[in-house]
Amino acid sequence: MSGQLTLYTYWRSSAAYRVRIGLALKGLEYASEPVHLVQDGGQQHAAAFAALNPQELVPVLRHGDQVLRQSLAILEYIDETWPKPALLPADAGGRARVRALAQAIACDVHPLNNLRVLQYLERELDVAAPAREAWVRHWIGSGLDAVEKLLAGDPGTGAFCHGDAPGLADCVLVPQLYNARRFGLDLAGWPVIARIDAACAALPAFAAAVPEAQPDGPRS
Amino acid sequence: MSGQLTLYTYWRSSAAYRVRIGLALKGLEYASEPVHLVQDGGQQHAAAFAALNPQELVPVLRHGDQVLRQSLAILEYIDETWPKPALLPADAGGRARVRALAQAIACDVHPLNNLRVLQYLERELDVAAPAREAWVRHWIGSGLDAVEKLLAGDPGTGAFCHGDAPGLADCVLVPQLYNARRFGLDLAGWPVIARIDAACAALPAFAAAVPEAQPDGPRS
Structure with a gap:
C-alpha cells in the first residue's frame, strides 16, 4: 500500500x-x-x-x-x-484474547478518564479536583486489577501480554500505565503488568512513542 | 469449529x-x-x-x-x-470504517453510561437522579451526533451502517439506540441512524435479540 x-x-x-x-x-x-x-x-x-x-x-x-x-x-x-x-496472533482464540485485553482498557478504563469526561465532572457536576482524581484512580485501579488477573491466570501471557513479542494489547496497556503513574498509582500492586511494562520500556519502538519524546511535548 | x-x-x-x-x-x-x-x-x-x-x-x-x-x-x-x-467487509479500509463506527459507541458512549458508572456517580459523588439522567443523555446525544455525521457523510453507508447488509457496526448501534429511547431521547434528530435502526428492526435476527424477547427479561 x-x-x-x-x-x-x-x-x-x-x-x-x-x-x-x-x-x-x-x-x-x-x-x-x-x-x-x-x-x-x-x-x-x-x-x-x-x-x-x-x-x-x-x-x-x-x-x-x-x-x-x-x-x-x-x-x-x-x-x-x-x-x-504481527500485532495480533495467528489463531482466532489468541486474537480474541489480545483484543479483549486491549478493550478491557480501551473501552472500560480509558474513556472514563478522558479529558472531556473530567471537564464534565468539573463543569456540570461541580466535582472538586480531589474527587475527580479519586474517580480516575478508581477506574484505573479496578481496571488494572482485572487485567492483572487476566494476565496472571493465563498460559498465553509471556514476556509481553500475549507471547514473547509485543502486540496490540501492549500498545494499549503501556499508555494506560503512563496515565496510572501520572495519577500517583504504584504499579507494584500489579506485578505481571509491571514486568510487561518494563519489557516494553526496553524496546526502541516504545521509547520513541512516549509523550515526552514527541515534537509537541514539553521541552526538557 | x-x-x-x-x-x-x-x-x-x-x-x-x-x-x-x-x-x-x-x-x-x-x-x-x-x-x-x-x-x-x-x-x-x-x-x-x-x-x-x-x-x-x-x-x-x-x-x-x-x-x-x-x-x-x-x-x-x-x-x-x-x-x-460476514460481519466485516472484505477490504481493510471498509473494516477500519466499520470498527471505528462500532468503537465510537462501544468505547466513547456506552462505558460512560454503564451500571457501575451510574452507581459510582450516585454512591460516591452524590449525583442525584435527574443529573445522572442528564449525564446519560449528554454522552448518548453527543456520541450519536458524531455517528450520524460519520454515516451521513460517507458513500460507504447503505441500507445499513456499511453497505446493504447488516454487520458489526449495526450490532453495536442498535443496542445503543435501545438505551437512547429508554432515556427519553428521540431518534428523529438523527435521520440516517433512525433509518438504519428501522431496517435492522425488520430483520428476524435483530428481533430475536431484543431485551424483551430474552428468557431472563420481564414477562409481558
Missing part, C-alpha cells in the same frame, strides 16, 4: 500514544500533525479537525486518501496493511 | 445484546446463562462468575473450552470462526 502517513496526535493523549507505538513497531515513517487538546479551547473542536473527525477526538491517521479514526481500528488497519511484525 | 456455545448474558445489557445480534445473524444456536446485574448485589460479582471474567462484566461467550470476553472481541471471533454471512 502506498500513500503518505500523517498522524493527528497530542503528546499526552493515550489513544494517540497507542497508535504511535503501533507505527513504531512496524517501522513506519509518518508525519505528526499536533492537535492541542487544551489550547484555543481545544483544537480538536476547530472546524477543520471536526470535519476530519466528527467525534472531535485524536488520533486520526491519514493514509493517502483514507481517513482512519479510533485507535484500535487504526491499529488493526496498520496490522492488516503491513503484516510484519 | 465444534463446541457448544453458552452466552452469559443479562437481558438489558447492551454489550450482551450486541453479541446476541451477532449470534443470530450467523444463525448460531446457543445456551443462555443469565447473570442478573442487580439481584443478589449483582450476580456478576459472585465468585464463580468473577473467575470466568475478572472484569465482572457481561457478556462472556463460552465456545467449547474457550472463554471469550469483551463484546467486540467476541463479535470478531464469531466472524472469524463462522465467516458467513
Whole structure:
C-alpha cells in the first residue's frame, strides 16, 4: 500500500500514544500533525479537525486518501496493511484474547478518564479536583486489577501480554500505565503488568512513542 | 469449529445484546446463562462468575473450552470462526470504517453510561437522579451526533451502517439506540441512524435479540 502517513496526535493523549507505538513497531515513517487538546479551547473542536473527525477526538491517521479514526481500528488497519511484525496472533482464540485485553482498557478504563469526561465532572457536576482524581484512580485501579488477573491466570501471557513479542494489547496497556503513574498509582500492586511494562520500556519502538519524546511535548 | 456455545448474558445489557445480534445473524444456536446485574448485589460479582471474567462484566461467550470476553472481541471471533454471512467487509479500509463506527459507541458512549458508572456517580459523588439522567443523555446525544455525521457523510453507508447488509457496526448501534429511547431521547434528530435502526428492526435476527424477547427479561 502506498500513500503518505500523517498522524493527528497530542503528546499526552493515550489513544494517540497507542497508535504511535503501533507505527513504531512496524517501522513506519509518518508525519505528526499536533492537535492541542487544551489550547484555543481545544483544537480538536476547530472546524477543520471536526470535519476530519466528527467525534472531535485524536488520533486520526491519514493514509493517502483514507481517513482512519479510533485507535484500535487504526491499529488493526496498520496490522492488516503491513503484516510484519504481527500485532495480533495467528489463531482466532489468541486474537480474541489480545483484543479483549486491549478493550478491557480501551473501552472500560480509558474513556472514563478522558479529558472531556473530567471537564464534565468539573463543569456540570461541580466535582472538586480531589474527587475527580479519586474517580480516575478508581477506574484505573479496578481496571488494572482485572487485567492483572487476566494476565496472571493465563498460559498465553509471556514476556509481553500475549507471547514473547509485543502486540496490540501492549500498545494499549503501556499508555494506560503512563496515565496510572501520572495519577500517583504504584504499579507494584500489579506485578505481571509491571514486568510487561518494563519489557516494553526496553524496546526502541516504545521509547520513541512516549509523550515526552514527541515534537509537541514539553521541552526538557 | 465444534463446541457448544453458552452466552452469559443479562437481558438489558447492551454489550450482551450486541453479541446476541451477532449470534443470530450467523444463525448460531446457543445456551443462555443469565447473570442478573442487580439481584443478589449483582450476580456478576459472585465468585464463580468473577473467575470466568475478572472484569465482572457481561457478556462472556463460552465456545467449547474457550472463554471469550469483551463484546467486540467476541463479535470478531464469531466472524472469524463462522465467516458467513460476514460481519466485516472484505477490504481493510471498509473494516477500519466499520470498527471505528462500532468503537465510537462501544468505547466513547456506552462505558460512560454503564451500571457501575451510574452507581459510582450516585454512591460516591452524590449525583442525584435527574443529573445522572442528564449525564446519560449528554454522552448518548453527543456520541450519536458524531455517528450520524460519520454515516451521513460517507458513500460507504447503505441500507445499513456499511453497505446493504447488516454487520458489526449495526450490532453495536442498535443496542445503543435501545438505551437512547429508554432515556427519553428521540431518534428523529438523527435521520440516517433512525433509518438504519428501522431496517435492522425488520430483520428476524435483530428481533430475536431484543431485551424483551430474552428468557431472563420481564414477562409481558
